[in-house]
Amino acid sequence: MTTIGNNIQLVRARMAQACERAGRPPASVALLAVSKTFGPEAVYAAAQAGQRAFGENYIQEAVEKMAAVRALPPLPAPALEWHCIGPIQSNKTRPVAEHFDWAHTVDRLKTAQRLSDQRPAHLPPLMVCIQVNVDGGATKSGVPPEEAVALARAVAQLPRLRLRGVMSIPDPAPDFEAQCALHRRVRAVFDAIVAAGGPGLEAFDTLSLGMTADLEAAVQAGSTLVRVGSGIFGARSYAQAG
Numbered sequence: 238m239t240t241i242g243n244n245i246q247l248v249r250a251r252m253a254q255a256c257e258r259a260g261r262p263p264a265s266v267a268l269l270a271v272s273k274t275f276g277p278e279a280v281y282a283a284a285q286a287g288q289r290a291f292g293e294n295y296i297q298e299a300v301e302k303m304a305a306v307r308a309l310p311p312l313p314a315p316a317l318e319w320h321c322i323g324p325i326q327s328n329k330t331r332p333v334a335e336h337f338d339w340a341h342t343v344d345r346l347k348t349a350q351r352l353s354d355q356r357p358a359h360l361p362p363l364m365v366c367i368q369v370n371v372d373g374g375a376t377k378s379g380v381p382p383e384e385a386v387a388l389a390r391a392v393a394q395l396p397r398l399r400l401r402g403v404m405s406i407p408d409p410a411p412d413f414e415a416q417c418a419l420h421r422r423v424r425a426v427f428d429a430i431v432a433a434g435g436p437g438l439e440a441f442d443t444l445s446l447g448m449t450a451d452l453e454a455a456v457q458a459g460s461t462l463v464r465v466g467s468g469i470f471g472a473r474s475y476a477q478a479g
């Protein structure tokens with residue numbers, strides 16, 4: 238087995254153990270492989286190990302990588318699924334709307350409106366998460382928790398988007414308990430949106446939370462989708478990032 242395939246097994250074992258500790262079924266948490274800065278051959282190796290969902294931060298890099306992977310020998314179904322997990326400037330919405338399956342980082346209604354307007358008619362609705370900032374100042378991406386319900390209710394009504402959940406990138410914390418405390422704040426925002434209800438929330442089921450360093454705490458807090466990069470692909474060299 239390749240190193241990448243082996244790493245995926247190790248990450249899946251961590252996820253299963255975290256689910257067991259949290260008293261949750263192992264199938265309740267999915268794995269997003271974060272392939273930013275790694276090339277199409279790394280994605281392909283992960284796909285050959287059965288991985289189908291990939292997260293990318295840099296839109297141009299991602300669009301080129303998608304084409305490069307498509308040029309490789311066909312992979313068995315189901316098709317790869319591409320998630321945009323990087324910041325989306327409002328002048329960069331079109332390639333996200335045209336090429337991705339998911340966008341996790343919606344934190345302004347204007348961005349959401351543009352994504353909805355620009356989503357091509359031949360594609361299914363774009364799956365979106367609201368990015369929440371539970372621990373940063375005004376310079377950190379994400380909507381403050383107290384504004385999240387209103388934003389979610391507005392985004393949920395856009396015709397070419399499907400609101401799927403909440404995403405967050407809490408700052409690194411020193412230990413498991415401190416990580417859990419931050420992650421529980423994100424979970425509280427998720428619960429508040431469910432409690433508020435409203436049209437367009439039928440598919441709201443995703444808590445995109447946890448990375449290589451803190452996936453156990455995220456699962457403890459209720460994450461349904463952990464985003465793991467270095468744990469699968471190794472350390473990143475940001476010099477390659479576009």
Ligand SMILES: *Cc1c(COP(=O)(O)O)cnc(C)c1O
Nearest residue numbers: 271322448449464465466467468
């Ligand atoms: C890079 C990145 C990840 C993966 O981080 P690792 O620590 O390598 O697992 C997850 N989520 C987001 C938003 C990222 O930018």
